Amino acid sequence: MPRLNNFNKSMGLKQGVDEMFTPPILVKPILDFVSVDKVVWCPFDTEKSEFVKMFRKKGNKVLHSHVWCGQDFFVYESQEHYDCIISNPQLFLQEYIAETHNFLSPRAQ
DSSP: OHHHHHHHHHTTOOTTOOOOOOOHHHHHHHHTTSOTTSEEEETTOOTTOHHHHHHHHHTOEEEEOOGGGTOOTTTOOOSSOOSEEOOOOOHHHHHHHHHHOOOOOGGGO
16 A cells, blocks of 8 residues: 555555545535436445534435444444445455445435
8 A cells, every 4th residue: 555655645644544535525526417306325434524523414315324433334323314425445345345235225315
């Protein structure tokens, strides 16, 4: 992971840590793709996430979970109905998620 470590160093982060928060300017374009009647699950987000805050402000019902709260996406699934999953997981997780998860959960249909 040399590139990630160089990125972390340039951002002032400790080696192996890539918890970055998505700024509002990058969340805003996504809002137009989700109608207000949809329930959004943000599985890598805390209450302070811009995804959570901005979709709620738009009027969507938003569920959120985060490993910091004991809700590890790889073993936890929201028990509430959701229509879509929107988040920006840590860089080192993105490839693993794409390879191992089927996002067509029965709760999301």
